[in-house]
Amino acid sequence: MNGPVTFEELASLMKGRAGLTVEPEELESRRDSTFEEFDLDSLGLLGIIAELVNRYGRTLSEEAEACKTPNDLLNVVNAELNQGA
Amino acid sequence: MKARTQATADRQAVVTGLGVVAPNGVGADSFWKAIQEGATVLGPVTREGCTDLPLHIVGEVSGFDPAGLIESRYLVQTDRFTHFAMSAADLALADARLDIDQQAPFATGVVTAAGSGGGEFGQGELQRLWGQGPHFVGPYQSIAWFYAASTGQISIRGGFQGPCGVLANDEAGGLDVFAQACRTIRHGTDAVVVGATEAPLAPYSVVCQLGYPELSLARDPRRAYLPFTEDACGFSPAEGGAMFVVEAESAARGRGARIRAVVAGHAATFTGTAGWDRSREGLTRAIRGALDEAGCAPADVDVVFADAMGVPEADQAEALAIADALGPRATSVPVTAPKTGFGRAYCAASSLDVAAAVLALENGVVPPTPNITDVRLDLDLVTGHARTGELRTALVLSRGLMGCNSALVLRRSPDDRR
Numbered sequence: 001m002n003g004p005v006t007f008e009e010l011a012s013l014m015k016g017r018a019g020l021t022v023e024p025e026e027l028e029s030r031r032d033s034t035f036e037e038f039d040l041d042s043l044g045l046l047g048i049i050a051e052l053v054n055r056y057g058r059t060l061s062e063e064a065e066a067c068k069t070p071n072d073l074l075n076v077v078n079a080e081l082n083q084g085a
Numbered sequence: 086m087k088a089r090t091q092a093t094a095d096r097q098a099v100v101t102g103l104g105v106v107a108p109n110g111v112g113a114d115s116f117w118k119a120i121q122e123g124a125t126v127l128g129p130v131t132r133e134g135c136t137d138l139p140l141h142i143v144g145e146v147s148g149f150d151p152a153g154l155i156e157s158r159y160l161v162q163t164d165r166f167t168h169f170a171m172s173a174a175d176l177a178l179a180d181a182r183l184d185i186d187q188q189a190p191f192a193t194g195v196v197t198a199a200g201s202g203g204g205e206f207g208q209g210e211l212q213r214l215w216g217q218g219p220h221f222v223g224p225y226q227s228i229a230w231f232y233a234a235s236t237g238q239i240s241i242r243g244g245f246q247g248p249c250g251v252l253a254n255d256e257a258g259g260l261d262v263f264a265q266a267c268r269t270i271r272h273g274t275d276a277v278v279v280g281a282t283e284a285p286l287a288p289y290s291v292v293c294q295l296g297y298p299e300l301s302l303a304r305d306p307r308r309a310y311l312p313f314t315e316d317a318c319g320f321s322p323a324e325g326g327a328m329f330v331v332e333a334e335s336a337a338r339g340r341g342a343r344i345r346a347v348v349a350g351h352a353a354t355f356t357g358t359a360g361w362d363r364s365r366e367g368l369t370r371a372i373r374g375a376l377d378e379a380g381c382a383p384a385d386v387d388v389v390f391a392d393a394m395g396v397p398e399a400d401q402a403e404a405l406a407i408a409d410a411l412g413p414r415a416t417s418v419p420v421t422a423p424k425t426g427f428g429r430a431y432c433a434a435s436s437l438d439v440a441a442a443v444l445a446l447e448n449g450v451v452p453p454t455p456n457i458t459d460v461r462l463d464l465d466l467v468t469g470h471a472r473t474g475e476l477r478t479a480l481v482l483s484r485g486l487m488g489c490n491s492a493l494v495l496r497r498s499p500d501d502r503r
Contacts, residue, residue, distance in 0.1 A: 017161070018158060019159070019160055020157075039158055043224040043225060043227075044162075046224040047224045050223070053220060054220055
């Protein structure tokens with residue numbers, strides 16, 4: 001799989017890994033809100049990144065963990081997944 | 086050990102809320118109804134992965150859906166033992182009608198006792214580690230399995246920023262947490278959410294328990310857990326527990342809370358694992374210490390909730406300790422162990438005993454000890470039917486498999502006009 005990771009996938013991961021319910025449309029329209037505002041803490045983000053690593057079979061840099069917003073995360077993750085694709 | 090002084094009288098600790106999640110009932114009302122009737126819910130273990138192990142008879146919580154009470158963002162990062170704790174804490178807080186005061190965020194603390202912790206959650210993650218690899222271990226392993234999980238999550242979810250703690254102190258920890266709550270209150274905190282829950286019925290946790298010679302491996306639910314009888318062959322473990330709100334009496338009265346009972350005295354000793362006969366002196370000293378702190382004479386004790394290990398040497402030691410500590414009163418005071426009806430939930434067993442004691446004091450009823458008819462020791466064990474009577478003071482006993490002995494004295498609410 002090469003991605004790109006979508007807001008829909010991110011919403012699904014937030015639900016599955018962190019128990020947070022948010023519609024993909026809302027996630028997209030609030031893409032620059034912080035994860036904290038969605039009640040996603042640092043452990044929750046780690047869990048989502050770990051699942052992405054397993055799903056796409058690619059390691060991700062520490063930059064992913066440092067992302068504060070959905071938009072940042074998708075930008076970083078999709079850029080890294082597409083490197084050397 | 087001295088009686089409480091006048092200076093500390095206004096920091097007397099009282100129970101204002103109670104929440105129960107037990108094999109015989111979810112909610113204090115269901116629990117009380119079941120223990121008053123002497124219901125027995127021990128049965129063959131059904132929990133996944135446990136049905137082919139040598140442990141057969143247990144007390145399982147049924148009809149419990151944490152998703153109805155707790156948000157999923159907490160559920161994914163917690164084990165069943167914390168689901169029990171958070172649910173029971175919610176019930177206790179609702180019972181106490183205690184709301185967070187935005188002006189006093191540090192006014193409420195949380196302290197729980199822990200024993201087996203998040204064994205089921207931890208086992209799942211360990212299976213992923215060894216079955217799939219480190220990258221498949223979730224990030225919540227670190228906070229779900231460890232003993233402090235319930236305290237932490239109750240504190241976070243409720244916004245309770247007061248002193249928080251956890252006691253990993255054997256089964257007796259379930260009584261010791263009340264002493265910790267009292268200390269916290271005496272040091273100035275107005276309210277403490279306190280109690281213990283356990284979820285030891287998962288494969289890894291059960292295998293750990295198979296190492297205890299005191300564990301009953303009987304197959305008949307009516308014969309598996311028979312303390313104080315000739316046929317005692319160990320205890321049947323259980324899951325579940327109870328949470329309480331304990332407050333400074335002055336704070337409780339200040340907000341018009343209903344006082345359900347008074348936490349009057351506590352003491353704890355340690356006698357190690359060299360034999361159950363050693364626990365006799367330890368338990369005797371614990372009882373004396375608790376009565377001293379409560380300013381209570383042996384003759385004042387109206388009911389004893391026994392530890393009831395269910396092993397002949399341990400039962401004998403407990404009966405002798407009751408006799409040593411209570412003197413002439415020992416042969417006439419009603420003794421009971423409702424846990425024979427639903428199992429011994431490790432450190433949550435004593436919290437459930439405290440719940441039963443509070444309810445007994447309120448209702449003037451001693452619940453019976455289910456499944457037992459012939460008692461071989463010199464105790465007035467209440468069997469068959471519940472017994473009504475004037476109950477003002479309850480003594481709760483607890484011993485741990487690793488050598489802890491504790492006693493707690495509870496008094497009926499001073500507002501009870503009966």
